[in-house]
Amino acid sequence: MSQEQEPVPASPQPAGEQVGLPVTSYALLGLLTLGDGLTGYELKQRADRTLRFYWVAPAMSQVYSELNRLSGLGLVDAQRAGSSRRSTRYLLTAAGRAVLHEWMTSTPVEFPTLKHPVALRLLMGHLVDPETTTQLLEDYLVALAERRAELQAVRDTLRGRDAPGERYRHPSLVAEWGLGYFESERAIVEELLERLDER
């Protein structure tokens, strides 16, 4: 694997800074700081459990190609166990830690991006009958409750390890942020349903 045939337009990466990775790369590096020595497969599972609620759930194939890139840049260390191809564990290197810290402290933060198909369809509510729109929002409430339960389960597994200073403090705060968001969506949609009724 790892065909390093990339042209590499210049810059022999003097100190491993100022690269400008896609944010998902930093997200994976971040997951490694919370549980180092994971396989690509495990990393994907963690991403599915937590990252997906406020970032993305990358495809397996993307996790692996991302890890290859990070490994090529020396930001993670691929520990290949045994002789066969089986089970590669990835460890954050000092350089990886430095790049992540640099990113956290010195790069501007983007504003969140929302892709909200439900809101998009509500926008075009004039094209369909009121029942369709009502159904749309009610279905959304159901999906919302499901997601909320999933996130609540994640949050619950963090209990006891989320006091200030403990390992899962921040993940726990983020999970609560997510729960607050779901709750807010529920409230807003219910109010919208009421307002669509009064006519």
Added chain:
Amino acid sequence: MSQEQEPVPASPQPAGEQVGLPVTSYALLGLLTLGDGLTGYELKQRADRTLRFYWVAPAMSQVYSELNRLSGLGLVDAQRAGSSRRSTRYLLTAAGRAVLHEWMTSTPVEFPTLKHPVALRLLMGHLVDPETTTQLLEDYLVALAERRAELQAVRDTLRGRDAPGERYRHPSLVAEWGLGYFESERAIVEELLERLDER
């Protein structure tokens, strides 16, 4: 322009249904139902004003290529004014309206996707000092207030044309959804800031 060299793997599009366009195409079609006969340029402006808050702000080049595709599919009609290349106005065709209606009523709705760089960074709060995290959230509050003001301005221009049954009823409801979302974010982040303080 319009090099129709696409292989078209089969299916001579018997009745113009079951195509499966990217959602952004439907979003543009939807904008055309709210203001027909717009140019690509104007469409982009409308998208920047409204769509960006809960979907995307497509690049100009994407608007044009999307319009070319829709035009090729017969879903919009390109009315080229004058002789020169100047000013092409796009009108929704009956087929376009049908496809949009079909999409609204018969395709499953995706769950919203959030890309939240602020939450992502908070997740890794253990890597930086508390002041950095606090600053992160305070900067976010500022950005949030700006966006909120922008959306409020949009919502205000809809006043008087947003009663039940009127043209901008649904856009107005969506704008209020967005305002509610911003308000919820503000409240959650302020609470997070308090909790980060108590230590």
Added chain:
DNA sequence: ACAGCCATGTAACTCGTTACATGATTAC
């Protein structure tokens, strides 16, 4: 022995972006 999960990857493709190029019209 077989199913199901663990584990890793390649190939092809699509959406969407940035950078670039061009020119017409309007306002000062």
Added chain:
DNA sequence: GTAATCATGTAACGAGTTACATGGCTGT
């Protein structure tokens, strides 16, 4: 006349997806 805005596109690329291929390990 010249700057800003209106208007339309092309080219190159990058992130991320789906489909596909492969094989080892574990439990029954």
